[in-house]
Amino acid sequence: MKKIYSLLVIALIAFNLQAQVDRSKMPEAGPLPEINLSEPQRFELKNGLKVLVVENHKLPRVSIQLIIDNPPVAEGNKAGVSSFVSSLLGNGSKSISKDDFNEELDFMGASMSFGSESASAFALSKYFTRIVELMADASINPNFTQEEFDKEKEKILTGLKADEKNVSSIASKVQSTLAYGQKHPYGEQVTEETINNITLQDVKQFYNDYFVPANAYMVIIGDVNFKEVKKLIKENFVGWTKATPPSFSLPTPKDVQYTQINFVDAPNAVQSEIAVENLVNLKKNDPDYLAALMANRILGGGGSGRLFLNLREDKAYTYGSYSSIGNDKNSVSRFRAFASVRNAVTDSAVVEILSEIDKIASTPVSEEELSAAKAAYIGNFIMALEKPSTMANYALNIETEGLDKDYYKTYLEKVNAITVADVENAAKKYFKSSNARIVVTGKGSEVLENLEKVTFKGQSVPVKYFDRYGNAVEKPKYDVAVPEGVDANKVLADYIAAIGGKAKLESITSYYIKAKAAVQGQELLLEIKKTTSNQFMQNVSMMGNSVSKQVLDGDSGFMVIQGRKMDMQEAQISAIKAESAPFPELNFLNGEATLKGIEDFDGTKAYVVKFNDTKSAAYNTKTGLKIADITTTPQGSATISYTDYKEVSGVQFPFIWKQAMGPQKFDFNVTEIKVNEGVTAEDFK
């Protein structure tokens, strides 16, 4: 103890001596570090392949990238053919079997992969020569076989099936399709049908057409020597026959004429995927390119963007909301503002995202926001210098995107020169809240009702319906087939009849139910007591200790949560009162309840009856029995489902209760039910 004390004293003295830091102010930055941008070395082969080399000897490794900068290709009714090309490349060559090829790469601890118009490899520099040989051989003399084709086909088809219920994957594909159209390379979708249209010959044809050196760049970075690289690449890639890819004109997609919601139903979704999108015509060499990036950064770039601050930090609708703006020298691209949000707030999130887009396009951003955005770009620019690949990327961009030779040397000056007016103009030009497509992929039965009520700037936003492939469809129906003459009263009356009849139920003045559940190896005990005089007690306990308890006695009530007792508020009292009756349905035969329709509960069709804004219940359409109680709050919905009905004192009670609170699940087994006994007035004190 003593020792610690004396250390503390020393620390305090030390602190006093040097108490010149003022923690209440953010520290000032030092002078900007010096920026060194060096140029890669380069050479070109006669077949058109251009090679950029960055020597960097810090680590004994090397990376090789081959990029074929062709315009995008529409694959039409053979969409997916390029995936075959990428998978079938790199399976050895005409002279090396696939197994030997893979074995040798793995033996070197190296990796090599191919795209339909690209290739890359990473290895220790001691294996550089052999890696170049293998990459050249596999690229120039590929080994396309029917066997590999068939195997790949089965994998792609299984992969499509595996993705069938993947909400975010469905959403991202359909967002592209709706924006670009089904025939544009960026909008077309790979389906079972298009995969089945593809033959091995198509794969070879695609390779022959597009895997050609006219637009090819190779970037080599690492512990290598330029002269040796030049010699090696010439030797190995001289046999790549000179050719230019066929060219086609692309369809020209258009924005929608008025802002609208495009809804895609995904019945298993627990979150809605929202994207507000429009097309943009933006290239890296456009004069307002950097201003557009700044506008996007302020709106939705990372954790300090307006979307994040509004939808996550302020409203807590989502884990994150961001925006992005594309650029493309060959085609239109997209501006998107997006979020994954819980079902209950889908409509509100749509409105918030739209409002943010509208705001940034109509009012100037603040100087602070702009200087923060600039600082972010400047910081990223400086930090990217750590990677040797940065220099190569810059050189490549200058070459392929038509940028000035000194574009990156003057980058910081260009960023600093952007004004608030530049940002406003860019936002106006590229973010279109009046021509936006709001693509919502989610669970229609929970979110559509409110989505249809969305208004923006006093106008209602129309909802159009699409399938996952972007085909217009009818509005999905969730309330189909409610038979003629069935209403809430009939459903409730049928339920009452099914469990014992009105007279029998009315003879019951109280009951006691005891149930148990296992949670992470522990036993959870649930006890419920109810009477017909507004008395209710529910106690959940674990190993004899109450975890949560709610008690209502007439007009007053309290709850105890982990030892803390709180009196109930009026709203809570009236909510619990409505449920406190042994059979609350008896009190709703007066027409207060409404029939919402028929829904599917894990394969069982049930009538859903709504009692008030928070409470509804589901009744099996065949047996009339209640299968679930549903509580809906702004935080989400909780469901208790009931099965295994058995008779006790002439009434059918469910003996298995499954409670789902969001993703949490508890399975309670009822162990005891007492009717008209076992409950005393003391239980509610």
Added chain:
Amino acid sequence: MKRNLFLSASLFCAALTMQAQQVAFEEYDLDNGMHVILHQDNTAPIVTTSVMYHVGAKDENPEKTGFAHFFEHLLFEGTKNIERGKWMEIVSSNGGSNNANTTQDRTYYYEVFPSNKLELGLWLESERLMHPVINQIGVDTQKEVVQEEKRMRVDNSPYGKFREQIGINLFKNHPYRWQTIGSLEHLANATLEDFKDFNKIYYVPNNAVLVVAGDFEVDSTKKMIQDYFGPIPRGKEIKRNKYTEEPITSTIKASYNDPNIQIPAIFTAYRTPANTEKDAYVLDMISTYLTSGKSSKLYKSLVDDKKMALQVFAFNNSQEDYGSYIIGALPLGNTSLNDLIAEFDKEIAKLQTELISEKDYQKLQNKFENNFVNSNSGVEGIANSLARNYMLFGDTNLINTEIEIYKAITREDIKNVANKYLKPNQRVELEYLPVAKPEN
């Protein structure tokens, strides 16, 4: 030439001509118990400041799970000197980036800045430790954000629950039985006091390591560290419970239905030793041997030759107290899940009865050499490795010597470890299934 604190200059030159680079660093303790590690590399004008706290999901009360991860959110809410909601803005408006992550063993926070903003990074991290504001509005907001994170990462995500299901079955006593994201119910019920208590116990300098890596000047940086972190009072000694698990002696069979999938999956999971044990490294090699790369045994046999699987994968999760080794596959065509298990077992049985070939052994060594060279390529990654090696392995210099551990592993070790840990009766078999089609 940069100053080298670990090796004499001549040795350093020799090391350069050899393969592996050496990561030079210096480490010391502040009086309040905070450990400090400095790694200087002036080649690019950037600097990382990071703090790792020795608190993860395994330190949580079983009835209050999710706290460690929740703090990773809460401690961005603001401090005495940083207004609520301004943290991210300060970082990005100074051209930096930041993030944090939580595991079952530790929580890690870091910023990367252009090197002229080093002091800012130190200020931010010292404020987080010294002056966090833990109030109702922050707690309420982050409770909802964490719910959305779980919906996105787990509940809406295909195959999102396999770790949770394996954890429950692999561990009965140890807190590794729950996942880092924890229980939303526990979080919903937690009070402000609960969070303040947790902060007081674990967010103390004697439970933390600070790393500064990148372009900086050593002496002035040490002074700044003392200025910003020195005045933070030491916390109480942390009492940690020791949990032991009985060995698994008969196969635990489990199944789970995921509404987000169409193709089932099979997982087999084995409980493995603490990450500091040599056997944990041997299991890394076994994992690589079986499933990493196109010529690995299981990939080659199941995906390539027999076309029984769409994918085969393995994870060797080394952790502080125990680890888990998980092998999984998605069937292709009419293959049953049992067929896949039988194929896993065939390859493992070979490991248990025969030595792997000399060539395969050399291949493994080459792969680990390659991983080692690549693992230390950026200062952000180096900072993380230094903190992890100090905190969870008790040896900061592991960043330079880890490769020696792999080199020392023999073919016999591989056979022995396969026999010791990978028997069918020592594992969990999890059938991960789609939700049954509703009857019409």
